[in-house]
Amino acid sequence: MKELKSYLETNKQRFLDELLDLLRIPSVSADPKYKNDVRRMAKATADHLRQAGAEHVEIHETAGHPIVYGDKMIDPKAPTVLVYGHYDVQPADPVNLWDSPPFEPVVKKTKLHPQGAIFARGACDDKGQFFMHVKAFEAMIKTAQLPCNVKFMIEGEEEVGSKNLEKFCRENKKKLTCDVVLISDTSVIANDTPSLTVGLRGLCYMEVEVTGPNKDLHSGVYGGAVANPVNVLCSMIASLHDAKRRVTVAGFYDGVEKVSGKERKMMNGAPYDEKTYMKDLGVSDLMGEKGYTTIERTGIRPTLDVNGIWGGYIGEGAKTVLPSKAFAKISMRLVPDQDPKKIEKLFQKHFENLAPKSVKVKVSAHHGGYPVVVPTNSVEYKAAEKAMETSYGKKPLPQRGGGSIPIVAMFDQVLNAKSVLMGFGLDSDDIHSPNEHYGLFNYYKGIATIPLFYRFYSEMKKKK
Amino acid sequence: MKELKSYLETNKQRFLDELLDLLRIPSVSADPKYKNDVRRMAKATADHLRQAGAEHVEIHETAGHPIVYGDKMIDPKAPTVLVYGHYDVQPADPVNLWDSPPFEPVVKKTKLHPQGAIFARGACDDKGQFFMHVKAFEAMIKTAQLPCNVKFMIEGEEEVGSKNLEKFCRENKKKLTCDVVLISDTSVIANDTPSLTVGLRGLCYMEVEVTGPNKDLHSGVYGGAVANPVNVLCSMIASLHDAKRRVTVAGFYDGVEKVSGKERKMMNGAPYDEKTYMKDLGVSDLMGEKGYTTIERTGIRPTLDVNGIWGGYIGEGAKTVLPSKAFAKISMRLVPDQDPKKIEKLFQKHFENLAPKSVKVKVSAHHGGYPVVVPTNSVEYKAAEKAMETSYGKKPLPQRGGGSIPIVAMFDQVLNAKSVLMGFGLDSDDIHSPNEHYGLFNYYKGIATIPLFYRFYSEMKKKK
Numbered sequence: 001m002k003e004l005k006s007y008l009e010t011n012k013q014r015f016l017d018e019l020l021d022l023l024r025i026p027s028v029s030a031d032p033k034y035k036n037d038v039r040r041m042a043k044a045t046a047d048h049l050r051q052a053g054a055e056h057v058e059i060h061e062t063a064g065h066p067i068v069y070g071d072k073m074i075d076p077k078a079p080t081v082l083v084y085g086h087y088d089v090q091p092a093d094p095v096n097l098w099d100s101p102p103f104e105p106v107v108k109k110t111k112l113h114p115q116g117a118i119f120a121r122g123a124c125d126d127k128g129q130f131f132m133h134v135k136a137f138e139a140m141i142k143t144a145q146l147p148c149n150v151k152f153m154i155e156g157e158e159e160v161g162s163k164n165l166e167k168f169c170r171e172n173k174k175k176l177t178c179d180v181v182l183i184s185d186t187s188v189i190a191n192d193t194p195s196l197t198v199g200l201r202g203l204c205y206m207e208v209e210v211t212g213p214n215k216d217l218h219s220g221v222y223g224g225a226v227a228n229p230v231n232v233l234c235s236m237i238a239s240l241h242d243a244k245r246r247v248t249v250a251g252f253y254d255g256v257e258k259v260s261g262k263e264r265k266m267m268n269g270a271p272y273d274e275k276t277y278m279k280d281l282g283v284s285d286l287m288g289e290k291g292y293t294t295i296e297r298t299g300i301r302p303t304l305d306v307n308g309i310w311g312g313y314i315g316e317g318a319k320t321v322l323p324s325k326a327f328a329k330i331s332m333r334l335v336p337d338q339d340p341k342k343i344e345k346l347f348q349k350h351f352e353n354l355a356p357k358s359v360k361v362k363v364s365a366h367h368g369g370y371p372v373v374v375p376t377n378s379v380e381y382k383a384a385e386k387a388m389e390t391s392y393g394k395k396p397l398p399q400r401g402g403g404s405i406p407i408v409a410m411f412d413q414v415l416n417a418k419s420v421l422m423g424f425g426l427d428s429d430d431i432h433s434p435n436e437h438y439g440l441f442n443y444y445k446g447i448a449t450i451p452l453f454y455r456f457y458s459e460m461k462k463k464k
Numbered sequence: 465m466k467e468l469k470s471y472l473e474t475n476k477q478r479f480l481d482e483l484l485d486l487l488r489i490p491s492v493s494a495d496p497k498y499k500n501d502v503r504r505m506a507k508a509t510a511d512h513l514r515q516a517g518a519e520h521v522e523i524h525e526t527a528g529h530p531i532v533y534g535d536k537m538i539d540p541k542a543p544t545v546l547v548y549g550h551y552d553v554q555p556a557d558p559v560n561l562w563d564s565p566p567f568e569p570v571v572k573k574t575k576l577h578p579q580g581a582i583f584a585r586g587a588c589d590d591k592g593q594f595f596m597h598v599k600a601f602e603a604m605i606k607t608a609q610l611p612c613n614v615k616f617m618i619e620g621e622e623e624v625g626s627k628n629l630e631k632f633c634r635e636n637k638k639k640l641t642c643d644v645v646l647i648s649d650t651s652v653i654a655n656d657t658p659s660l661t662v663g664l665r666g667l668c669y670m671e672v673e674v675t676g677p678n679k680d681l682h683s684g685v686y687g688g689a690v691a692n693p694v695n696v697l698c699s700m701i702a703s704l705h706d707a708k709r710r711v712t713v714a715g716f717y718d719g720v721e722k723v724s725g726k727e728r729k730m731m732n733g734a735p736y737d738e739k740t741y742m743k744d745l746g747v748s749d750l751m752g753e754k755g756y757t758t759i760e761r762t763g764i765r766p767t768l769d770v771n772g773i774w775g776g777y778i779g780e781g782a783k784t785v786l787p788s789k790a791f792a793k794i795s796m797r798l799v800p801d802q803d804p805k806k807i808e809k810l811f812q813k814h815f816e817n818l819a820p821k822s823v824k825v826k827v828s829a830h831h832g833g834y835p836v837v838v839p840t841n842s843v844e845y846k847a848a849e850k851a852m853e854t855s856y857g858k859k860p861l862p863q864r865g866g867g868s869i870p871i872v873a874m875f876d877q878v879l880n881a882k883s884v885l886m887g888f889g890l891d892s893d894d895i896h897s898p899n900e901h902y903g904l905f906n907y908y909k910g911i912a913t914i915p916l917f918y919r920f921y922s923e924m925k926k927k928k
Binding site: 216221232235239241285289308310312315316317320367434 | 558624684772
């Protein structure tokens with residue numbers, strides 16, 4: 001491992017420069033105007049895999065953005081790790097809130113990142129994190145220390161619901177055969193408190209349209225007599241939570257797993273300081289389901305949030321309009337064993353029932369995903385635990401994450417493979433927000449930890 | 465009057481062509497990018513006044529858009545009519561819902577306008593209506609039949625709250641001295657049911673900003689633990705109406721005048737067919753304050769409407785963001801004797817009190833205006849009544865309008881002059897909406913009726 005360490009040290013600057021170049025490509029998957037940039041990013045990813053030493057590298061076309069594949073098979077008897085990541089990024093809006101342009105990465109020091117952090121859209125989610133795997137792989141190849149087979153599957157549609165990944169997996173089951181899926185798209189509790197994600201919330205993402213009159217009206221002439229779709233939508237949204245901040249969608253909690261008092265206690269043992277949490281977010285109070293802590297609210301409880309709302313006149317000044325339509329994007333985070341397909345139907349029915357006769361309602365679904373729980377007694381978890389313990393000098397805590405990586409459940413189902421969620425970001429890295437960043441400490445720590453996982457996993461698998 | 469009639473007949477086509485030219489100027493006062501067009505429109509208005517025979521024509525600069533003035537003084541002992549109108553128009557958004565470009569007027573026949581209607585932003589509100597006065601004035605000058613003094617005051621900021629008009633009136637009291645203000649910026653009940661507006665609702669227009677976390681957050685990582693400003697704003701807006709659709713702002717109804725059963729009965733005698741009303745708007749049900757009819761809800765009851773709302777991700781597809789901010793434009797229509805300044809304060813206090821500790825709220829006011837009631841026993845009302853009765857062959861009904869013309873109360877106060885609200889549009893003319901239009905019948909009927917008002921008013925004043 002000494003050779004490997006020195007390789008990593010020697011190539012540090014290049015590893016950073018290469019990542020910065022990738023961050024300059026605005027591979028926003030949600031917005032059609034970036035289509036060529038997404039493609040450019042796929043090509044850059046494939047080139048890097050090839051240069052690192054991967055074989056059978058290909059850019060696989062899909063109905064949407066392409067999936068990049070590459071592998072290195074050293075021994076049919078050795079275990080196979082499938083690395084999953086995504087090269088697409090969230091939209092950068094609202095761009096005016098960025099301190100530096102989202103696709104012109106800069107390295108700046110912050111309180112939490114005294115060694116510096118890279119500021120750019122995708123720095124942490126997920127370019128910085130998937131690229132750690134490419135660089136760790138390169139180091140293992142160049143120092144002849146790769147202990148297992150490796151396959152890479154880096155997609156370009158994670159931020160829009162991985163629409164074409166399942167089809168790809170089903171059609172390429174054999175090619176993707178593996179013993180474990182390794183994913184770095186989550187975070188650690190803190191740089192001095194490593195953790196492994198053992199649970200992820202599922203997702204159900206809906207869009208609603210409320211139509212009142214068939215055209216925009218003068219609010220003086222019609223106001224007070226005709227249902228205003230914005231007012232109606234607000235009332236409907238308000239009614240989606242009760243006084244205890246529980247979601248009122250009928251049947252919503254039916255499948256929710258009851259977490260034991262013991263597990264809740266352990267969970268709440270994670271370092272968390274409410275004052276710091278509130279101060280960092282600039283809020284004077286928190287708001288969530290009665291009877292649960294913040295860690296529980298974001299870990300083991302399902303939630304509902306409006307992600308966007310619009311209707312009527314939203315320009316400068318005043319327009320006295322009674323609008324014809326109002327819209328909202330509403331998503332729900334789900335926990336085991338809620339079924340997103342079922343919740344989608346429950347929500348649709350509930351929302352349609354909420355509407356007064358004076359408006360029409362249209363409800364449609366964006367992508368969804370199943371919630372996930374990772375067992376902590378498996379070989380893959382133990383290997384990841386040991387790798388992190390070795391590199392951080394501290395045993396990682398098991399942690400339930402609030403976000404969703406819907407494909408984890410799909411890998412289990414289609415590829416029959418469990419996933420290891422070994423992410424290296426921080427929750428404060430502002431992924432999906434302006435000024436997304438990724439610590440240099442985290443980036444290099446990831447590159448150093450990944451080869452340890454490969455080694456321990458191969459050893460443990462052999463013994464078994 | 466025979467000569468006048470033939471003048472109007474002979475010049476019909478030119479009167480229309482001139483109006484179409486004015487409608488080609490996008491004089492949107494709310495949007496700074498149209499500033500030069502607004503100015504161009506002011507100049508065109510001044511030119512038309514001059515050509516029609518007005519003297520002392522000037523484009524008066526203000527802190528915003530200019531006010532156009534012109535007059536014709538024939539006899540210091542004759543009564544003086546001050547014509548008020550506005551040459552600015554509402555924004556054309558949403559432009560994609562127009563059947564023809566908003567600033568390229570076309571004449572098309574409709575069910576309600578078998579003789580044709582001019583489709584363009586401002587066709588009715590208020591270019592078509594103020595220009596009737598210019599053309600009627602021209603006809604009286606050219607046929608030497610002007611019986612009184614006339615002053616024109618055509619402003620360019622009515623759609624943004626007439627911000628600089630009061631100052632202009634205060635500073636030019638002497639120049640604006642008059643016996644009556646004549647305004648065509650309202651509607652008749654139907655083309656076979658003439659009416660005069662005897663009441664207008666006041667207006668209080670607020671903008672609110674709700675801030676949750678200090679930046680956009682990942683809804684998976686923070687959802688359920690941190691107050692979502694969109695959800696909070698929706699709850700706050702929902703709570704602004706109670707189950708009877710009464711406005712819950714504390715003190716809101718304190719000043720509301722109790723309208724007598726007799727007046728309510730008369731009011732409800734106006735032709736109104738609920739089925740047709742709903743069908744025209746494409747709604748299956750109406751929504752408004754319990755215990756009042758549609759005519760009452762829009763005439764004698766105060767109301768509250770959201771005119772615009774926005775927050776979070778409103779682009780294509782899905783973004784799992786817990787937004788930092790949410791906004792709404794909320795306006796209230798007021799009735800006698802509600803004071804918009806007082807309501808502004810009540811609303812602000814109420815809204816601030818509604819906010820949970822987990823968010824910050826900013827409330828600011830756009831323009832407002834006082835409600836108005838016009839007495840039906842005055843000389844000016846009687847003259848307008850007789851003019852309409854003569855031209856329509858039917859006595860006009862007194863009608864309370866739902867909209868607001870805040871400057872009517874101001875004219876009373878500053879110029880000590882009552883207003884006559886003799887409008888010729890229809891409520892269905894889609895003012896403030898896509899496909900605004902104005903009937904040719906209405907345009908020509910207005911031009912023919914205005915000289916009758918001048919004549920009857922002068923005669924009645926002399927007798928008095």
